Amino acid sequence: MRYSEYLLPTLKETPADAEVASHRLMLRAGMIRKVAAGIYNYLPLGLRSLRKVEQIVREEMNRAGAHELLMPMVVPAELWQESGRWQQYGRELLRLKDRKEADFCLGPTHEEVITDIVRNEVRSYRQLPLNLYQIQTKFRDEIRPRFGLMRGREFIMKDAYSFDLDDAGADGAYERMYQAYRRIFKRCGLNFRAVEADTGNIGGSSSHEFMVLAESGEDAIVSCDSCEYAANVEKAELRVPESQMPAPSEDLTKVLTPARKSVEDVAAFLKTTPQRLVKTLIVQTDKGETLAVLLRGDRELNDIKLCRLLDCAWIEMAGEDVVLKATGAPNGFAGPVGLKLRIFADREVQAMADFITGANDKDAHYTGVNLGRDCEVETFADLRKAVAGDPCPRCAGKLEVWRGIEVGHVFKLGTKYSESLGAVVLDDQGRERLLVMGCYGIGIGRTLASAIEQNHDADGIIWPLPIAPFEVLVVMLNPNDAEVKAAAEKLYGELRERGVEVLLDDRDERPGAKFKDADLLGIPVRLTVGARGLKEGQVEVKLRAGGAVAMLPVASAAGDVA
Ligand code: ATP
Ligand code: MG
Numbered sequence: 001m002r003y004s005e006y007l008l009p010t011l012k013e014t015p016a017d018a019e020v021a022s023h024r025l026m027l028r029a030g031m032i033r034k035v036a037a038g039i040y041n042y043l044p045l046g047l048r049s050l051r052k053v054e055q056i057v058r059e060e061m062n063r064a065g066a067h068e069l070l071m072p073m074v075v076p077a078e079l080w081q082e083s084g085r086w087q088q089y090g091r092e093l094l095r096l097k098d099r100k101e102a103d104f105c106l107g108p109t110h111e112e113v114i115t116d117i118v119r120n121e122v123r124s125y126r127q128l129p130l131n132l133y134q135i136q137t138k139f140r141d142e143i144r145p146r147f148g149l150m151r152g153r154e155f156i157m158k159d160a161y162s163f164d165l166d167d168a169g170a171d172g173a174y175e176r177m178y179q180a181y182r183r184i185f186k187r188c189g190l191n192f193r194a195v196e197a198d199t200g201n202i203g204g205s206s207s208h209e210f211m212v213l214a215e216s217g218e219d220a221i222v223s224c225d226s227c228e229y230a231a232n233v234e235k236a237e238l239r240v241p242e243s244q245m246p247a248p249s250e251d252l253t254k255v256l257t258p259a260r261k262s263v264e265d266v267a268a269f270l271k272t273t274p275q276r277l278v279k280t281l282i283v284q285t286d287k288g289e290t291l292a293v294l295l296r297g298d299r300e301l302n303d304i305k306l307c308r309l310l311d312c313a314w315i316e317m318a319g320e321d322v323v324l325k326a327t328g329a330p331n332g333f334a335g336p337v338g339l340k341l342r343i344f345a346d347r348e349v350q351a352m353a354d355f356i357t358g359a360n361d362k363d364a365h366y367t368g369v370n371l372g373r374d375c376e377v378e379t380f381a382d383l384r385k386a387v388a389g390d391p392c393p394r395c396a397g398k399l400e401v402w403r404g405i406e407v408g409h410v411f412k413l414g415t416k417y418s419e420s421l422g423a424v425v426l427d428d429q430g431r432e433r434l435l436v437m438g439c440y441g442i443g444i445g446r447t448l449a450s451a452i453e454q455n456h457d458a459d460g461i462i463w464p465l466p467i468a469p470f471e472v473l474v475v476m477l478n479p480n481d482a483e484v485k486a487a488a489e490k491l492y493g494e495l496r497e498r499g500v501e502v503l504l505d506d507r508d509e510r511p512g513a514k515f516k517d518a519d520l521l522g523i524p525v526r527l528t529v530g531a532r533g534l535k536e537g538q539v540e541v542k543l544r545a546g547g548a549v550a551m552l553p554v555a556s557a558a559g560d561v562a
């Protein structure tokens, strides 16, 4: 590729609204451009790296016995109504109508569609096991899209779904995916941990998240320094500190739960969901809107000191109908007034405060809760201080606390979707059996962004070779010098002949500007062709990682680096 013919708009200035390194660098390196909140153009350079991540994912999925297909992005409401998620999913699901007023959604995940395929096409246990995947654009109307490709609304995901006759088969499929994920993230050059995780919106019995360790991560994880134990704090078996919390202050208004029946309606409605809902707090905002906070835990709310804030949802009561208007899941724990409230993403504090305006007491709730005053707020730093060094729940080791970016997630789904959608096969006795499913996601763009979070310096990106947009950058120092031009062109041609992915910087720019861009783009190997070196018959080779420099004979340079 010739730089002079390419669309590679690098930026000198740091874009104002980019808070994390990967977002800043992807903008500055001309990889992405924002179209709307959480919606991006992938420019040519960015697309090259995205395709590399996709290809690694594809190779490992194929190696693990999965088969690629492609499902539609626009999905008819009927399928989502069958699973019950049309009502449950909340506002992350973008719903739309066609010209005939028929309801559709943009697929945020594809359990329904894949289960529909399999219930129609698979009849016998002989067709099992089956693992199908796609690499496709997803849409989730995230409440706070941010950090560039990290949390987009439109983003590319690899999603795979396994189908087995029984639990043992499904466990095997899960294990194969788990191992495939380890290989994928290793090949992408990432430092990651696989952690025990909660099953959230997708449902199912057990799951692991693959977390890239990075301070910019929105999740908090704990891991043992001596055994394999690692978990998302949402799931972790942490010692819950006994509450020495302030009593609810006098300023709080204690209000009888406005519509007791409504709370039950809501609870009943939500009980039909697969989530083990524990409690819904119905509160009123100062605008008089009814707001509900869904608290979820493993036991009864009354028994637990700390319950996890899973979703924040507006629930509208329309006659007898309960309409779930929104969900979003800031990371953290929430407890009723007087209990400890843990907030792991410092940035979320104010947003959380806006949500958690209610607290439960018997038949009542409070309004006007002030987080700092009525609940103790713990930031990630506090959490790290409190938990780091605690005993591991599995062995004599000690816990470490990290921030992580969730790049992949594997779930055992059990029969949740095969049951609601009626996906059965005949076993060897001719009996109908519900398919046992698993689902497995990887954020392609988020994986790429995470690689940059872990591999950059003050000057730019430092690509791990397997996902670098190009392998070699040839810098033609002065395109107006015929000798330099000829030598650089020759080198460029030789590298291409050897199958090396090479970018030739043939622009008429000052050397300083070219070197600055070279550091920003982070292509692993830089070959510089200049008049001074050529006099000695040499070109300079420089590695972006580590910065090692050497001179190579121009005649053999292509072979040496290839
Ligand atoms: P998060 O907790 O960050 O919201 P999730 O748990 O909702 O993610 P999953 O439903 O497990 O996400 O989806 C599988 C994978 O898709 C995630 O592990 C992540 O890599 C990616 N992903 C999810 N949401 C986004 C997003 N908004 N932007 C980019 N990638 C995403
Ligand atoms: Mg999410």
Ligand code: MG
Pocket: 406
């Ligand atoms: Mg998650």
Ligand code: MG
Pocket: 209, 406, 408, 409
């Ligand atoms: Mg997840």
